[in-house]
Amino acid sequence: MTATGKAPIGVIGAGAWGTALAQMLASDGREVRLWALEPELVERINADHRNPVYLPSAELAPTIRATSTLGDLGDCATILAVTPAQHLGKVLGGLRAAPRDLVLCSKGIEAGSGRLMNAVVTEAAPDSEVAVLSGPTFAHEVAAGLPTAVTLACGGGEDQWDRLAPAIARPSFRPYYSDDVVGAEIGGSVKNVLAIACGVVDGLGLGQNARAALIARGYAEMLRFGEALGARPETLAGLCGLGDLVLTCSSTSSRNFSLGKALGEGQSAQSLMADRRTVAEGAHTAPVLTELAMRHGIAMPIVAAVYRLLGGAPAREIVSELLARPLRSEQDEPGAQDSPA
Numbered sequence: 166m167t168a169t170g171k172a173p174i175g176v177i178g179a180g181a182w183g184t185a186l187a188q189m190l191a192s193d194g195r196e197v198r199l200w201a202l203e204p205e206l207v208e209r210i211n212a213d214h215r216n217p218v219y220l221p222s223a224e225l226a227p228t229i230r231a232t233s234t235l236g237d238l239g240d241c242a243t244i245l246a247v248t249p250a251q252h253l254g255k256v257l258g259g260l261r262a263a264p265r266d267l268v269l270c271s272k273g274i275e276a277g278s279g280r281l282m283n284a285v286v287t288e289a290a291p292d293s294e295v296a297v298l299s300g301p302t303f304a305h306e307v308a309a310g311l312p313t314a315v316t317l318a319c320g321g322g323e324d325q326w327d328r329l330a331p332a333i334a335r336p337s338f339r340p341y342y343s344d345d346v347v348g349a350e351i352g353g354s355v356k357n358v359l360a361i362a363c364g365v366v367d368g369l370g371l372g373q374n375a376r377a378a379l380i381a382r383g384y385a386e387m388l389r390f391g392e393a394l395g396a397r398p399e400t401l402a403g404l405c406g407l408g409d410l411v412l413t414c415s416s417t418s419s420r421n422f423s424l425g426k427a428l429g430e431g432q433s434a435q436s437l438m439a440d441r442r443t444v445a446e447g448a449h450t451a452p453v454l455t456e457l458a459m460r461h462g463i464a465m466p467i468v469a470a471v472y473r474l475l476g477g478a479p480a481r482e483i484v485s486e487l488l489a490r491p492l493r494s495e496q497d498e499p500g501a502q503d504s505p506a
């Protein structure tokens with residue numbers, strides 16, 4: 166326990182989201198131990214109470230203690246995992262095995278394996294009980310204390326909720342209970358790919374009607390994929406699905422939307438992805454999601470279109486192909502589309 170009598174909470178990942186979550190958690194005075202990959206960032210956070218690389222807007226609470234040693238979080242009973250999805254398994258492999266609540270905050274699907282993050286964590290940290298925190302959450306707004314609501318999907322059910330909700334809820338940060346871990350993960354992963362599509366439409370100057378159509382048709386793809394993997398539709402109709410989709414598809418504050426916008430404006434995916442410091446998870450999710458959709462026989466034409474766009478296909482051509490698809494009802498989609506290549 167610390168001076169406040171509140172147990173320290175660990176946060177793994179000092180990008181924008183991990184730093185923002187650390188700031189939110191520290192707002193009740195407790196100690197938050199923030200693991201960062203970059204030792205130089207640890208120094209800046211501890212000395213200046215700033216994260217100039219990933220969240221320069223925030224003045225950080227002094228009770229946030231940064232470290233590049235994962236062992237410093239070893240005795241935390243609650244840890245939030247907030248690395249980019251493609252790095253989560255490797256990083257968590259360095260965490261001391263101990264029974265704890267591990268709250269997944271990354272949004273993605275593991276390339277190659279096609280595993281959701283809860284499966285990655287179950288292998289990397291088998292003693293942990295997994296929950297997923299996901300929803301409409303721009304990091305800079307959460308760090309600024311602006312009102313935010315999220316889905317907190319507890320693999321450990323209400324017993325885990327009873328532990329995590331008081332530890333995580335704050336006056337401006339409102340978790341809602343779920344036990345649908347798969348649904349919470351699918352919402353946060355698929356929306357990033359759909360946000361790229363909406364950004365492309367914005368970059369091409371195709372208007373608000375087209376963006377709204379993409380959100381609605383993309384949500385249909387999210388529901389189809391979620392149903393195939395056992396997610397509940399009502400989960401995807403909530404904060405972690407539709408809520409996050411609307412947020413991320415509507416603002417250049419989204420890295421995924423901004424990546425798509427630049428693609429639509431004619432920049433190449435290769436140049437946009439080269440040497441990026443910040444993550445646009447949709448670019449990593451699109452290929453593996455396209456593959457999973459084909460394997461499960463699920464029609465996800467917008468996701469497949471984003472995959473082709475990221476491979477260099479001309480944006481206007483891709484949009485024309487989507488608009489030329491056979492006319493049908495909104496609920497009537499055939500099986501998986503032909504190979505996206």
Ligand SMILES: NC(=O)C1=CN([C@@H]2O[C@H](COP(=O)(O)OP(=O)(O)OC[C@H]3O[C@@H](n4cnc5c(N)ncnc54)[C@H](O)[C@@H]3O)[C@@H](O)[C@H]2O)C=CC1
Nearest residue numbers: 179180181182202219248249250252271272303304443444
């Ligand atoms: N930024 C946001 O507003 C939100 C982000 N998220 C999710 O949080 C997760 C983390 O993203 P951000 O905090 O935005 O990251 P970021 O884009 O702010 O920073 C990139 C992060 O990647 C880390 N990184 C780079 N190479 C690495 C490696 N080889 N091993 C481990 N870490 C490495 C960097 O240290 C840095 O912490 C993502 O899954 C993202 O979708 C979720 C909600 C909001």
Ligand SMILES: O=C(CO)COP(=O)(O)O
Nearest residue numbers: 300301302303419420421
């Ligand atoms: O997940 C997020 C908002 O909920 C952040 O979106 P981006 O990763 O597109 O910036």
